[in-house]
Amino acid sequence: AFIAGSEFADSGIILRLLAWALIGVFFGTLYGHAVVAVNKQKLMLFGYAATAVLSVAGYLWMIPRFGMTGAAFVTIFSESLIAILTFSIVWREIRMRLPFVILLKASAAAIMMAYALKMLPAMPVLAAMAIGAVIYAILLLAVGGISVQTIRELMPSRLAAHKKI
Structure with a gap:
């Protein structure tokens, strides 16, 4: 609504639903690359085809009944199914x-970052994203999700020093 006007105000609800599909997109992409690495992309074609058929059928059934909310749920289902299928192929191949x-x-x-952002006053999206990134990085370090050593290894100056030309 902020950018496109009041006629798009309801899209925020759908965007919240579609955000859940990003979990499937993330893992589907991660394991999709792994499927290629283990040379099982031909096998995965059947998974993609089955998901496409199920998704089209789902959209045709859900959209007339539930509109954009139905479409969002089918998208969540589709992305989740791809993630599960790619994971199962990779897991079966290399455990x-x-x-x-x-x-x-x-x-x-x-979760802690989301809670911290919720406690802050309303602010522009870009500011919330920047603050959220800083909060997440600090919390990830605090809970041991990433080490200072790993961050140092990922720094561009470190990477440049290891390049061989």
Whole structure:
């Protein structure tokens, strides 16, 4: 509504729903690259095709009944299904697992960041994003989700020193 006008005010609710699809997008992309790395992309084509068929059927059924909310739920389902399928292929091939302790720490930092942002007064989105990034980084360090050593290793000056030309 802030950018596009009052006729788009209801889109915020849908955006909140679609934010949940980002979890599926993240893991689907992560494991999708791993599927290629283990050379099982042909097998995954069946998963993509099945998801496409289920999604189109879901959209055709949900949109007339529930409008954009129905479409958002089908999107969440689709992205989650892709994440599950790519994970299962990679796991079956190499028994690759996410380090769930780190995932738990990152999730804890994200939840605490969200709570901290909720406690702050309303502010422009870009300011909230910048403050949220700083809060998240501090909390991630505090809970041990990332180490100072890892941050140092990722610094551009460190990377440049290790480049071989």
